[in-house]
Amino acid sequence: MSRANIATWLAPFFARPIALAGLCVLVAMVVAAIFAPSLAPYDPYAIHPMIRLMPPDAAHWFGTDQYGRDTLSRAIYSARMALLIGSGVVFFALITGIPVGVFSALFPRLGHVLMRMVDVLMAFPSLLLALGLIVILGPSAANSILAIGAGYMTTTTRIIYGLTLRLRAETYVEASRSMGSGTIWLVVKHILPNLISPLLVQASFVFAFAQLGAASLDFLGLGAPPDIPSWGNMLAESRTFITRAPWLLTFPGMMIVLTAFSLNLVGDALRDRLDPRFRQVFGGEG
Amino acid sequence: MWSFAVKRTGTTAVTLLAASVIIFAFIHVVPGDPIYVLLGDTATSDQIDALRHQLGLDQPIIVQYLHWAGQALAGNLGRSIFFQAPVLSVIADGAETSTLLALITIVWVALIGVPIGMVAAVRHGTWLDQGLSGAAMLMASVPTFWVGLYLILIFAATLGWLPSSGYPSIFDGGLGNLRYLLLPSLTLAAPNAALILRLTRASMLDVSREDYVRTARAKGIRPWQVVRRHILRNALLTVVSAFGFTFAALLSEAVVTETVFALPGIGRLVVQSILRRDYPVIQGVILVIVVIYLVTNLIVDLSYRFLDPRVELQ
Numbered sequence: 001m002s003r004a005n006i007a008t009w010l011a012p013f014f015a016r017p018i019a020l021a022g023l024c025v026l027v028a029m030v031v032a033a034i035f036a037p038s039l040a041p042y043d044p045y046a047i048h049p050m051i052r053l054m055p056p057d058a059a060h061w062f063g064t065d066q067y068g069r070d071t072l073s074r075a076i077y078s079a080r081m082a083l084l085i086g087s088g089v090v091f092f093a094l095i096t097g098i099p100v101g102v103f104s105a106l107f108p109r110l111g112h113v114l115m116r117m118v119d120v121l122m123a124f125p126s127l128l129l130a131l132g133l134i135v136i137l138g139p140s141a142a143n144s145i146l147a148i149g150a151g152y153m154t155t156t157t158r159i160i161y162g163l164t165l166r167l168r169a170e171t172y173v174e175a176s177r178s179m180g181s182g183t184i185w186l187v188v189k190h191i192l193p194n195l196i197s198p199l200l201v202q203a204s205f206v207f208a209f210a211q212l213g214a215a216s217l218d219f220l221g222l223g224a225p226p227d228i229p230s231w232g233n234m235l236a237e238s239r240t241f242i243t244r245a246p247w248l249l250t251f252p253g254m255m256i257v258l259t260a261f262s263l264n265l266v267g268d269a270l271r272d273r274l275d276p277r278f279r280q281v282f283g284g285e286g
Numbered sequence: 287m288w289s290f291a292v293k294r295t296g297t298t299a300v301t302l303l304a305a306s307v308i309i310f311a312f313i314h315v316v317p318g319d320p321i322y323v324l325l326g327d328t329a330t331s332d333q334i335d336a337l338r339h340q341l342g343l344d345q346p347i348i349v350q351y352l353h354w355a356g357q358a359l360a361g362n363l364g365r366s367i368f369f370q371a372p373v374l375s376v377i378a379d380g381a382e383t384s385t386l387l388a389l390i391t392i393v394w395v396a397l398i399g400v401p402i403g404m405v406a407a408v409r410h411g412t413w414l415d416q417g418l419s420g421a422a423m424l425m426a427s428v429p430t431f432w433v434g435l436y437l438i439l440i441f442a443a444t445l446g447w448l449p450s451s452g453y454p455s456i457f458d459g460g461l462g463n464l465r466y467l468l469l470p471s472l473t474l475a476a477p478n479a480a481l482i483l484r485l486t487r488a489s490m491l492d493v494s495r496e497d498y499v500r501t502a503r504a505k506g507i508r509p510w511q512v513v514r515r516h517i518l519r520n521a522l523l524t525v526v527s528a529f530g531f532t533f534a535a536l537l538s539e540a541v542v543t544e545t546v547f548a549l550p551g552i553g554r555l556v557v558q559s560i561l562r563r564d565y566p567v568i569q570g571v572i573l574v575i576v577v578i579y580l581v582t583n584l585i586v587d588l589s590y591r592f593l594d595p596r597v598e599l600q
Contacts, residue, residue: 018420120304123576125538128556132572135560136315208427215429216542220557235432239546242435243443253432260427268423 012269022265025258033079040073044229053245063247065237071248074229075255081230082211082259085145089210090203092149093156098199101160102191105168106183115161118154126151130213134222141224148213152206159202160195167191197274204267208260215256231256291588298584302577306358309573310351316565363570368562373570376555383453383467383551387474387544388536390467394475395482395532400525403486407521408513410491419487425480430539434473434546441469451548470547474540478532485528490521523594530586534579 013020032039042060048068056063062071100118104111121129130147137143167173173190181189217223218232226233231252238248321334321343329337338344342353357363363373406418442450453466493499494517502512541553548554552571559567 116300117304120301120308123301123305123580124308124572125535125575125579127541128538128572128575131541131556131560132312132568135565135568136312136317138317212427212429216431219429219431219542220545222557222560232429235429235435239435242439246439249432249435249439253429253436256432257424257428261424264423264427 008273012273013266016269019265019269022262022269025262026266029079029259029262030083032076033083036077036080040070040076042070042073044069044073044077045227046070053241053248055245056247062251063245065234065245065248066241071234071251074234075231075251077229078231078234078252078255081141081224081228082214082255084141085148085214086207086210088142088145089149089152089213090206092145093152093206094199094203096149096153097156097160098192098195101157102164102187102195104157105161105164106187111161115158118157121150122154122158124151127213127216130217131222134217139217139222139225141228141230144214144217144223147217148210151213152210156199156202156206159198163195163198164191167194197270201267201271201274204263204270208263208267211256211260211263287591290591294584294587294591298580302580305576305580306355306573307351309569309576310354312569312572313565314347358573363573364566366559366564366567368559368564368567373566376567377552377570377574380550380552380555382455382457383549384537384540384544384553386456386464387467387470387540387549387551388533390464390471391474391478391536392529392533394471395479396529398475399479399482400486400522403483403525404490404518406483406487407490407494407517410487415487419484422480422483426477426484428476430473430477431542431546433476434470434543437469437473438546453547453549453551466547467549470543470549473546474536474543478536478539482525482528482532486521486525489524490517493517493521496520523590527586527590530582534575534582537575537578 013023046069048064051060051064051068052066054060054064054068060070060072062075065071065074100114104114124132126148129151130144133147133150134143137146167190170190173186176186176190214223214230215232215235218230219236221236223232224230226237234252235249235256238245238252242249321338322329325333325337342350345353361374363377365371366373366376369376402418402422406415409415438450441448448469449466450469454463456463499512499516502516503509507515537552539553540551541556543549544551544553545557552575556568556571559565559571
């Protein structure tokens with residue numbers, strides 16, 4: 001990416017300080033996930049029965065849980081799971097949505113049938129679909145990605161389908177076609193590059209909602225195994241101790257809210273710099 | 287109008303048919319032979335053969351599907367392994383809680399989301415609008431169970447004003463039992479009110495860019511009259527239709543809220559059935575919720591078209 005290009009991407013953030021703050025939070029989360037072993041003050045798995053359920057103090061900023069594990073360290077390590085689930089769901093939604101959506105728009109006859117199948121999947125509310133898939137696949141972090149991703153695959157496919165239909169009708173695409181370009185050339189040269197910015201918007205929203213979905217699955221005991229640090233797992237465990245140790249409820253929850261809110265802010269800022277014709281595909285809010 | 291109604295109903299029927307195939311397949315793709323799933327590990331081979339024949343599992347898969355679909359249409363969704371009772375009656379037991387929870391939640395969503403969304407739209411671009419829109423986005427970023435646990439901590443555990451869990455039927459204890467649903471409905475309302483707020487605001491802003499609004503303003507009609515008579519009426523059409531979708535979606539979103547507050551509803555039934563491996567109940571609940579979801583969407587679309595003749599079939 002050239003310098004001018006990066007500048008246009010960052011422009012909406014400098015115009016809106018709160019979106020810039022959101023971007024900084026996300027960068028901090030990524031840093032926390034990558035450098036968790038050096039940033040976390042303690043081993044997130046180390047059990048210390050002597051310091052069970054200790055309130056926040058100078059040694060343990062976020063307090064300790066019912067096994068005496070350091071809440072701050074577990075919260076930092078949880079950023080890894082958040083990043084894994086979020087990027088996994090986005091990847092899954094794009095890797096399925098792009099081929100199906102683009103293909104359906106370019107080949108309307110078969111595409112119509114494919115999009116009807118997407119509609120059928122959309123008849124299942126996303127959490128219900130995720131729960132059904134978890135029953136079939138069994139609970140695990142990887143299966144959380146598939147179960148949550150299935151719900152966003154459908155909306156992403158619909159958006160890509162809508163965008164490709166618009167792009168297909170553009171004069172430069174028709175011109176290229178009339179000069180004898182093949183379908184693959186059209187897709188690579190004209191369709192995909194134009195999908196990048198709207199898909200970046202969609203990706204940030206999907207990433208945000210994947211956080212909430214994964215937290216719900218973890219909370220219900222149907223997500224990642226309970227000993228793995230994740231904000232949802234931490235909240236599920238805090239439930240028994242909410243009156244005795246409210247800090248166990250506060251900090252992991254704040255991390256989820258902070259992450260999801262920042263992603264929504266960034267998505268909103270990116271959407272505002274989109275081509276107005278594409279903005280309608282996202283429901284015309286704002 | 288009528289051709290639209292027929293076509294739209296037909297689409298729903300086809301979608302439901304396809305969805306039913308997926309739901310039927312569910313019990314065949316869960317881990318393990320459905321017979322073992324139904325009878326448990328201790329079954330004898332005679333029992334297995336008898337049940338296999340009784341359920342028609344020795345028949346071709348198409349025949350099995352038609353049999354299942356026919357039974358489902360007649361209201362027979364199979365038997366719960368855990369309760370040893372018809373699935374439909376198990377679901378019916380949770381229906382009161384879930385329906386009341388959804389209804390009260392919808393009232394909260396309407397009372398919170400619509401007026402605040404209107405204020406944000408009328409004050410478009412001001413700090414008030416930015417503050418309210420920002421707050422709505424924040425609410426949409428909060429996990430529902432976290433809100434629920436905090437409400438329990440504050441209003442039940444600390445202040446002792448409201449019960450933290452369970453729900454005894456209003457038919458047993460009178461309308462006063464609705465207080466058990468106060469915290470759960472607020473929990474469930476939070477993210478949905480945020481969505482309705484944003485939708486109300488966006489749709490009012492959309493309408494206010496229409497030519498007839500500019501004409502009304504140019505005629506010298508007072509600003510609040512323009513808002514009330516020209517903008518609000520048209521904008522609320524979109525919002526009201528969103529309530530239909532929200533209501534249907536609440537039934538599945540309630541899964542988490544009902545678990546937090548230990549409510550005897552359909553949502554908690556799903557979670558418990560998953561942990562108990564009571565597959566017929568899971569299958570039944572999914573079918574019921576998908577039917578409600580599709581029928582609500584159909585009704586919303588038809589009434590929308592009826593209320594606003596400008597809407598074209600896409």
